[in-house]
Every structure is written in C-alpha cells, then in structure tokens.
Amino acid sequence: MKTATTHSSTKTASPVVKQLAQVLADSYALMANTHDAHWNVEGAGFFSLHQAFQTQYENLFEAIDELAERIRALDAFAPGGLTRFARESGIDEFGGPVAAKDYVAGLVTAHEKTIADLVALRDAAGQTNDLETQDLAIGRIQWHQKTTWMLKSYLK
Ligand SMILES: [Fe+2]
Numbered sequence: 001m002k003t004a005t006t007h008s009s010t011k012t013a014s015p016v017v018k019q020l021a022q023v024l025a026d027s028y029a030l031m032a033n034t035h036d037a038h039w040n041v042e043g044a045g046f047f048s049l050h051q052a053f054q055t056q057y058e059n060l061f062e063a064i065d066e067l068a069e070r071i072r073a074l075d076a077f078a079p080g081g082l083t084r085f086a087r088e089s090g091i092d093e094f095g096g097p098v099a100a101k102d103y104v105a106g107l108v109t110a111h112e113k114t115i116a117d118l119v120a121l122r123d124a125a126g127q128t129n130d131l132e133t134q135d136l137a138i139g140r141i142q143w144h145q146k147t148t149w150m151l152k153s154y155l156k
Pocket residue numbers: 038054
C-alpha cells in the first residue's frame with residue numbers, strides 16, 4: 001500500500017517510544033509463533049498445550065493493542081505491518097512443524113527476548129518518570145515471567 005505522505009517513523013522518537021515499538025514488534029512476532037504452535041503441536045500433552053497456547057496468544061493480542069495505543073498516547077505513531085514486525089522483532093519463526101518440546105523451547109526463547117526488551121522499556125520509562133508506561137512494562141514482565149515458568153516446567 002503506497003501513500004503519498006508517510007509520517008515520521010520511530011527513528012526520531014523518544015527512547016520510551018522506541019522501546020515501546022520494540023516490545024510491540026516482539027509481542028506481535030511471539031503471538032504469531034504461539035498461534036503456529038497452537039495449530040500444529042502434536043503428541044502427548046496435545047490438549048493442554050493447544051489450550052495453553054490459546055490462552056497465551058489471546059493475552060498477547062490484547063497487550064499488543066495496549067502497547068500500540070500507549071505509543072499513540074505519547075503522541076507518536078505506532079508501527080504496523082507483518083514484514084516490519086518480523087524484521088524488527090529479532091524473533092525467529094519456526095519455519096515448519098517441530099516436536100512439542102521444540103515449540104515450547106522456541107517460545108521460551110522468544111519470551112525471554114521480550115522480557116529483556118521490557119526491562120529496557122521499564123528502565124527508560126523510569127528515567128523520564130513516565131510511571132504509566134513503567135506500570136505497563138512491569139505488568140507485561142510479570143505475565144511473561146509467569147508464562148516462561150509454565151513453559152519451562154513442561155520441559156522438565
Ligand atoms: Fe484455535
């Protein structure tokens with residue numbers, strides 16, 4: 001889709017907006033991977049994994065909207081588009097069917113990457129006393145940490 005005018009991107013944005021955009025891309029890529037796992041996981045534990053992955057992608061879908069709208073509330077434009085999210089997330093796709101434990105391990109890696117970017121967001125927001133963005137980041141860190149614990153427990 002070509003448009004005559006493009007708005008300024010996050011290149012000139014504040015550190016908080018840049019990091020919100022990073023977490024948005026991470027979360028979108030993680031949601032896509034979680035959906036992939038939900039659809040294609042097989043074997044022992046199918047029913048519980050299929051359901052757990054659904055709970056996770058539903059949480060991510062809501063968080064994505066909250067993150068994007070926080071960028072808008074900070075008077076910047078939110079990034080969009082699958083190509084851009086895939087490129088900027090730095091999160092690998094599965095690229096085809098894998099074993100259940102490999103879906104879980106791949107998701108753990110993506111959650112941990114997202115947590116690291118959320119910690120940077122939390123700290124950037126703290127630097128500018130943006131406690132509302134910091135609160136959003138803390139809530140997301142808690143959810144990703146809890147989900148990572150659950151996924152890792154499956155792997156033991
Ligand atoms: Fe489904």
